[in-house]
Structure formats: C-alpha cells, structure tokens
Amino acid sequence: MSNKLSASLSPYLRAHADNPVDWWPWCPEALEEAKRRDVPILLSIGYAACHWCHVMAHESFEDADTAALMNENFVNIKVDREERPDLDAVYMTATQAMTGQGGWPMTCFLTPDGEPFHCGTYYPPVPAHGMPSFKQVLTAVAQAWRERPGELKDGAGKIVSHIAEQTGPLREHPVDEETVSSAVAKLRQETDPGHGGFGGAPKFPPSMVLEFLLRHYERTANPAALSIVELTAEGMARGGIYDQLAGGFARYSVDSQWVVPHFEKMLYDNALLLRVYAHLARRTGHPPAARVAGETAEFLLRDLRTDQGGFAASLDADTDGVEGLTYVWTPEQLAEVLGPEDGRWAAELFRVTGEGTFERGTSTLQLPKDPDDPARWMRVRSALLEARAQRPQPARDDKVIVAWNGLAITALAEAGVSMERPDWVDAAVEAAGFLLDKHVVDGRLRRSSRDGVVGDAPGVLEDYACLADGLLALHQATGESVWLVEATRLLDIALARFASDVPGAFYDTADDAETLVNRPSDPTDNATPSGASTLASALLTASALAGHERAAQYRSACEQAVKRAGALAAQAPRFAGNWLSVAEALLAGPVQVAVVGADAAERAELLVTAAKQVHGGGVVLGGAPEAEGVPLLADRPLVDDGPAAYVCRGYVCDRPVTTTEELSRALDG
Template sequence: MQGSTVTDIKTNKLIDEKSPYLLQHAYNPVNWYPWNEEAFEKAKIENKPIFLSIGYSTCHWCHVMAHESFEDDEVAKLMNEAFVSIKVDREERPDIDNIYMTVCQMLTGSGGWPLTIIMTPDKKPFFAGTYIPKTSKYGRIGMRELTNKTKELWSEDKDRIFDSAEHISERIKEAAKNSPGDLLSEEVVELCFKQLSNSYDNKNGGFGNSPKFPTPHNLLFLMNYYRINKDQKALDMVIKTLDSMSMGGIYDHIGYGFHRYSTDEKWLLPHFEKMLYDQAMLTLAYADCYNITKNDYYKEIAEGILGYCNRVLLSKEGAFYSAEDADSEGEEGKFYVWSIKELRDILDDQELELLSRVYNLKENGNFKDEATRRFTGYNILHLKEKLSELSHDKYDDNLNNTLDKIRDTLFKKREQRVHPHMDDKILTDWNGLIIAALSKAAAIFNREDFTKVASKCADFFINSIEDNGSLFHRYCKGQWNILGNIDDYSFMIFGLIELYEATFNDRYLKKAIDLMNEQIKNFWDDEGGFYFTSSNEEEVLTRMKEIYDGAIPSGNSITFLNLLRLSRITGNTEYEEYCEKLQKAFSNIIKESPIAYTQMVSGILLSLSKSEEIVVVGDISSDEFKNYVSSIRSVCSPASVLVAKNTNESHPLIHEIADYTRYQDKVDDKTTIYICRNFTCNEPVTSLSEAIRMIGK
C-alpha cells in the first residue's frame, strides 16, 4: 500500500467497537458488522444469508483463518457478494456463542474456535463448522468453495435451506429443555470418582489423552472427596497432576502463570495463550492442595500464578484483563521459547550447562513441530523432577540461588522481546474467579497484600453496579456494555463470598446476597435451573441453561455452591430450597455422566456432608482473633462455613444478614467460638484447642 496514509485505509463497521477481537478485524476487506439489528435488517433487505464468525482475540486458529481468508481480497469479494458477515467476540457475547456452539456440536459432533455459522436473516442456522481453510484441504471445504456453494443454493434452492434451518432451530429449542428428576445421592458422587479414576493418566497425571486441559474443578472435587471420605487415592491423583503440570512446559518457568492447555499428554508443548480464568482456577487448586498437605511447593506455585496476574493482567482500574495471546510477531509461542544459540549470547558456559541439565534443553530443540514432526531448534523450559528433589550429588548447595539468577537474567531478556497481544477487555465473570482465588490464597497463606488486590477489584465492580443500576458483563476502554449473564452473577457472588471469608467485611457478604436475590429474580426458571441470560436480555433462538463444567465451571454449578453456602451463613432456608430444585432440574443428565459435571457433583458432595456453622466473635483486627481463624480454617470441613462478628462495631451488619448472630457475644471478654451443626449449637468456647477438638466431631 505504497503512498497510502492511515486515513486512506478502508475500514468496516467494526471500527467503532471496543472489543480487541473485533478491532483486529476492523481493517479486513470483508464488510464485517457487529451483532446488531442493522446487520440483520440489511440481510433481509438484500435477501442474503448471514455469515457468522465467532472467536476471540488470543485464539491461534482464529488468526490463521483471518490471515488466509478474511484478509484476502479475493475471498472477501466473494463473501461480500454472497453474505452479510457478522463478527462476534465469544468472550463478550457468550450467550450467542453458547447457542451456536451447541448447533455446531449437534451438526458435526465437535466444536471449537473459530466457530463458523451460516444462517438465515432471522438467526436460524443451516451450516456449522470451525476453522475453514481458504481452499479445500485436510478434508475440509474451503472458504471459496463454501461461499460459492452457499450462494448457489440460496439462489436455486432457498426453500430447502429454510426448511433445514427451521428443523435445526427446533432441535436446539428441544435440546434446551431439561427433564427434572430426583435429588442426587452419594451414588452419583461415587460414580464421578470412579470415572475420574478410570480416565486418570497414572504416568503423566491429568485425565484422558492429548490434548490435556488443566480442568481444575476436577481436582477441587477430588480434594473435597479426600477430605470427606479420607480416600488417599483421590489426593494422590491431585498431587501427581499438580506436580506434572507445574513441572511441564504448560507452566511458564520464567514469568509464571499457566498456558491454556497442553497439546501432548506429557504437559510439555502448550497452546501458549494465557487466560485469566485458568490462572484463577489453578490458584484455587494449588492453594487448596497446600491447605491439605502444608507442602510449601504448592504455595510457591499459587503465589507465582498470582504474581503473574498482578504484574501483567492487572489494569489501572484494579480489575484484571482477559488474556495474553499465544502469538507474537505472527508465530505461536515465539515469546516463550529459546534456542541454544540465543542462550549462548546471554549466559556463560556454566550457566547454560546448568540450565540445560535442569530444564532439559537440547541443541536441536526439545519439541517437534506438529506438522513436520521435526525438532524446531527451540526449547521449552520444563522439569523432570522438582528442584527440591534434585540430587545433591549432581548439584551444589547453591543451586536454587544460581537458578534464580539465571531465570532473572532470562526474564529481563525476554521482556525486551515483542510481547504477545493483550486482550484488555475486563470481564465480570472471570474477575469474579480471580477475586475468589486471591481471597482464598490470602486466607490460606495469610497474605494481606492479596486481600487488598481482591478488595480493590471487587470494589470496582460494586461501584459499577451502583453507577449503572445493574451488573454488566464487559468493561473496555472506559465503557460498560452487555447485561450480565449467569456466569457474571454466579462467579462474582463466589468471589464476594470468598472475599468475605478472607476479610470478614460484612459489606461483601451483603453484596453477594443482593446479587443472589437479583439472579434468582431475573434468571430462575420456574421449572428448575437458571437460564444463561437475564429475562431482560435479547433472546437468540431460545434461552439456554448451561450445566456442563468445561474449561471453567458452569454458572448453574457455581450457583449451587453459592446457594448452599449462603443458606448456611445466613440461616435462610429458601436458598437451600433453590439448591434442591436446581439439582433436580439437571439430575437426569448429571447421572448419565457425572465426570462432565464435576463442579456440580462437588457441590452435591458438600450438601450431603456434615456441615458446621462456625462463628468467631471478637475484635477481628486483633492477633488473637486472626490466630483463631487461621487455625480453624486449617481443620474445618470444606462443607462448613466461617462467620465473624466484630465486637468493635456497635451495630454489626452481620446482625441483619444472619439474625442468629445477635445473641452470640464474647464470653469473659475473650475471643469466643460458637460451633453449630445439625440445627443445634454447642456451648460457646474461648479455648482454641478446645474448639479445634470439637470441630468435625
């Protein structure tokens, strides 16, 4: 484009959007529209089908398809003639993504991103696929052929297309209905444990074969199962998996944090993008494992993850950005890998030899190109044994200090590289998860700095609710947009409950209850379960109810746990009634394959277990109070709840939230513990050792 200026470059309708993903496509020759009525009206007037492309800004194959087709003038010309084309950021509009991903899975048996849908102007789909190459190959139809074929069929056989679209839409509406069943029992918990045991990889940790996703809620279920049933096998699976992931290439040994998933079964070669939700859920898993084992290794990994989040993903507003891309300079993983030649220019011979031995680096590279199956010449740092377990016969006692120095050198060098693209939109649901993770880590590790970060993040969203009158899904470039979905509500409530238990600031608990009541009002289906979208939101084909616990748990699964905890904290039995209706709504589908719903089954496990409401009364700022709480946390059941009453306040808000606390006061002016179980309360105790003895008995 010699001689042109920025103002000469033609843009499409995406140029006014906020989403980083949509803006990536604003200069495509394809005449993209955002999802809005203007696009659908244009399709009706011009009598054209809709080409819907759904992806996200850090998606590698989304970039590939864009470079091959959407930036190609020839393909764009064909698309502009045949379609009205719409781009959707799946992270901005998960409601649209959920509907059409269901279509894709129904029609093709699989799904993924980029998600490609062709549909009628009234949003009814008749074609679904994922990545489509420019020309037909890999057994996939190409964009040129698909566009020409669709244009031909639309012109010559439109009635058949509309019949097909109508049939598919009816199938989707039918699939969205759920058939309520009975309450779930211990039988489904045991089946879930059995299915996880059967799919467990004894050699490498994790579940199933490649590609391997971290799926932390599997591990959280197993840790709850271990603590309640004392089955060592459950904990062994967790430990092996957490160890293998943190030693593998899926973990960033230089800058910390986890990549999205491993393309192989050994956790070596990752898909390099880093997602906020993975960091949050994995922090919860590592922190929980530390709480059980008291092994500092898991604390170090959890703190490393949060260190990455605070350093890289934290915005000036105090909330967290969504993700870092897998690609930089047009190549996946380029930011993270090292050649021996480059390392020779950075390190001395002794340092390079030590790094190569410890982190398994090879002259020709230590991983193969997936397409050619040849070594790439590049290395991914990974361990075959923990640093603490390396033989002292092979390494001197100063090993850790030397490695710290080398990693610091590499980190500073890596910072000079072109960084992966940052998706700087702020999503409410994922921030709810990181608030929960920061709060849990703060409580377990006694890290007040984590509490401060979590509180500032939570305050950002609480203030937005007060300003906007409702919870919104996305904040980007100074603007809130898109009404909150069930994940936004459930994950934020989850985060606020965890933040309350970390700080005992009643305001966070009160806001969690307010949001829970609003969620019930706007999302509850009288036949059972919560819709993904609010009753105030646009309906796309039909309102869906999500229960599958995939890369992250479903909103319904997290809501079940929220309701259970709030009922026990507040004494409000209505929340427990919603719990019963919620599990009945999905019980038939969960019983078929509980391994697909481990977060929900984890909630069922806790609901069936003995619980205790533990109220600590005293000066919450005192060292004695903090010591009592810390000790209680380390021994109480995951099914229990911890409540505090601050005697420094003349009119504690907790009285309004949990009326039973009005009558619980200090005894002999000492920090006092009240332990209640099975609707019965024991005599209050002031002795910590006595309280520890009573808990769980």
C-alpha cells in the first residue's frame, strides 16, 4: 500500500511512496493535519543522488517498527530539496543554527505552524559514534511534546526570531580594485599547493572561484590568479573525481587529493565546470582543458539529456545500493577486459593497485599523466567503457530544474561558440525552447518538470536569473532576438517580485510565494551561484545587449547588488566567486564586441577571433547591420561595404576594425 507520495513528480519522493511511513508531501493539508491531531511535524529533506539519504531510508523509513513510531507520534513530511529550495534554505538555516552544521538527509521537528524546535541530519538505526538512534530521538521528541508542548513552541518561536535577525541584508561595501586584489591574495593563501582547490577533505570543485580568477587574469595578467586555476583544473581533471572513461565530474572528493569521489554526478557541477574548462582552453590553449571541456559537454548530451531536450538533475551516487559500484576497478578486472598486457598497462596508467584506492580492494581511475601511446589509449578506453556499460548503472533523477538547465544552456552556448561546436549551441537552443514552452505557466516560471509534465512548485530567484543568463548567452550565440526578449521579461519579473526594500538585496522567493516561517535570502555562492549573484550577472550582460532604454536601469541594479554583497566578497571570497566574477566584468567594462557583415560567412573570421579572445563576462554578437530586435548592432554599419567589429568597454568605444589582427590588438588593449 503506497502513501501520499505516489502521485509526486519527484523521483526522490516517489522512491518513498512504498515506505510504511505515512508520508505527506509539503502542503497546507499536512500542516492542518498536525494541528488537528496536535502532534509535531517530522520534516525529512533530501534528494535522489544523496548516498546517506538512501542509507537512512533503508535503515529507518523501510523499517516497520520505526515507521509505526513515526506514524503514531508525528505528521511526516518528505521534501525533495531540489524541488523546494526555499524550504530547504529555511530549515537548513535552522539546522545549522542549532547544531553548527548541516547536510542531507536533514531531519527537523516542527510545530504544527512549521516552526522548528529540534533539528539534525542523519540518525543511525542504533546508537553509534556518539549519536543516539533514530528511534531514541523519535521517542524523546514525542515525549517532550506530550509533557511540555508550550516550552517547545516558545523555543521554536525564539529560533525563528533568531534566524530572522541573522539573515538580514549585508552592509554595503565597495567591490573595487582593492577588494578584488585582496580576494586573489586570500585565495592564494588558502590554495592547496600540492593538489589545488581549497581546504582539506572533503574537497569540492571551486568552479565559480576559478571563473573569477580566470577573468581577473585576463584583465590584469596577474600570474598568481592563473596559477591557481591551472593547478586546480589539472588536479581535478587527473583525479578520480573526473570520470576518465566517460567524462563528467562527481560532486566532490572525500579526500584532499581528488582521488575518491562521492560518486553522484550533478547537472549544476558539470555545467559550471564545462564553462571553466572551456574558458581556460580559450584563454591559454591548454590541451587538457579543451579535452575535458569536450568530454564534459558530451557527458551532458549523452547521459543527462532528456527526451524533451532538457537536462536531468543528476546521476545517483549508488548503484544497487552500493556507492561507486559502476565506476571502480581491480587489476584483475582490467586484465579480464583488456588481456594481461593491456591490463597491466592500464593499471599503471590509471593507478589501479592490488590494495585499491577505494573500498574492498577496488580503485577509482586516475590519469596522472597523458598516455604516451594515444592509439592504445583510445582502444583501451573504448573497451573499458563498453565493459562498464554492461554493469548495473546508477539511477538517474530525470526531473528538469530550470536554474540548473539555465547553467547548462549558458555553458553549452559559450563553449559551443568558443570551441566551434555548433551542435552544442543547438542543444542549448532546444533546452531553452523546452523550458519556455513548458515551464512558463501564466507568465511565471515553474521550477521543475518530469517527462514533459510541469510541477506545481513556483520558480525561485535562481530559476529566473539562471535562465535569463542562459537566454542572453543564446542571444549572443545565435543573433536571434527572441532570446533577448524572453531574457529581459524574466529580469523584469525578478526585479519586480524578488527585490527587498533594502536597495541591492533580493529574496530567494517571490513576494506572492507561499509564506514560510522565514523568507529566505541567501547571497552566498555555494554549490551553485546564488540567485542574487546570477541576477547581477544577467543584469550586467543585459545592460550591454538590451539597448539604451534599459541599459542604465539594469546596470544600476547590478552595481547596487554587487555593492550589497561586497562585505561577503571581501571577507569570504571562496563563497563569493560568482559575485567577484560580476565585479571583474564591471571593472572590465564589460567588454562588448559587435560584428557586422552582410552574411554569416562574411562575419565568421571576426566572430571566431572575438569569441576566442574576449574577456570573461564580455559580450560578443554578430549579425547584419541594424538587425531587427538586436540593439547591439544598431548604428554600427559596414566599413567600406565589408565586415567590421566594434569593440567597446562600458560606454567607451574604439574605432571599428576590419581585420582579425586589428581586432586581436583591440581586445588585448
């Protein structure tokens, strides 16, 4: 017998539909049921690719005795954090405030009004490692509610008040040359000199920080910035966190050397890292960066693309309940697939040892150096990939999230242009068309869909901002006006619906969204860029593309937002990478290149030069002079009846140039 999750759109929720727990989705009826029964709410938040979410589900939510205890004493609500980032943000803030840490699965106990009074994360089925068992926690909370509900409600009210005080807008702080230079110096101090990245284990791909450092290097030629990027990009690309056979990055490394990943593959990580590696390849010509960018793009198209043209959220960390089962190898398995000679060669190449680098004597695949025999490498890689395809495969969470698809659209459009892969641009166009067709309902965005069916959860700030950013990238890649029209429509909604009363500050939920115990507003760039920083990025790009009527409004809103995040950028640059990228684009102008020509063939050479050389955060667009609906091409005629490129920085433009050599010099300047 299934519970109330069986009709859910989310694969994560549907996976719990047959639990003996009487799960509810988050809805007003669930809160009313808690009030009717006068019992607390047990809120469990997780996501499909989360390893420990699966562990707790198997240990506790599938156990009949535990479920009986839950059903008797609580109204149990299960939430997919990817569908409802607003709920996740509110209760993660509470969990961190109460425990000093957070993570998933997140386990929160709430009053019937939704106010948290006790929070934690994973609880084991029996007491272990200083943690009580989940049953002990359930029993203690239920008893406390029966004996002293007033005390718990008062405490919950104080927690909500404390969260509101701690999550107000940041003070203004300029993000100027001094702030940016200081951020680079801090990041250099915090860089792992041996393997790149920041901090120890676990180690996460710092994609937004790397993008900032690349932009800073392009503008200032600061070698320290580039060295951090190259060291980190090399370390990740050669480690086990990168799939050496099929491309694509895992969520993070459990060690500090990028050897053993947490095997889930997320759309957002791979979109952000595709952008970084394509940017690095464009700027330096670094062959490994070009290879990794290409393989990561192909991973997105092959493994995450849905039948509707969007991109799925993730691949699971587990296969048949075992983490990493699909991906790891022993020397014997290599020899079985490749034969003894190639097996030994592959084991040495990939650092697959008898002792193993992972669990049970297995090893992840690393690539510490490029193979000295490329033909042999291609043959071995192909054979191993074919053999791996015969193994059980991780599950795919195939819901489509607007924000993450926006990141993928941006990355594929930019990389497709700079690396001359029009098929990547075509894939970005298809994804954007799907999102605009299915995810816009009554003029507003819905956050997620599955199999072409859109869900009820409204879009949050990151959805509007990331999609707008992606559409602006498509406007540049294709020269088509429709993408600019749709992007500015989304930006205008974001400015109207998400802005705080404090200039430059934004909420993550709209002014007409469901009222929660706290309206979330998180400016930090974490696993994904914050909604506010992405909005600032899109506003700056739109100010360069949308024409004079909107330019001043959009640029002013961007500058105010960056100033509001300035204290974060100055104090914690590792958590302000996207903000600093926007600041770099502001300091650079941003650079704008308009290429005019009678037809695409005539414009091609100048466009390729601009795409390969323009500073990160700059805009490049080509088309016929005075093309309808393309403001960047207005008042920019042909020169001597031939193609020309117009280079501007901010509101200052150079004279038009007509050769690739002149354009290259203008961009270097």
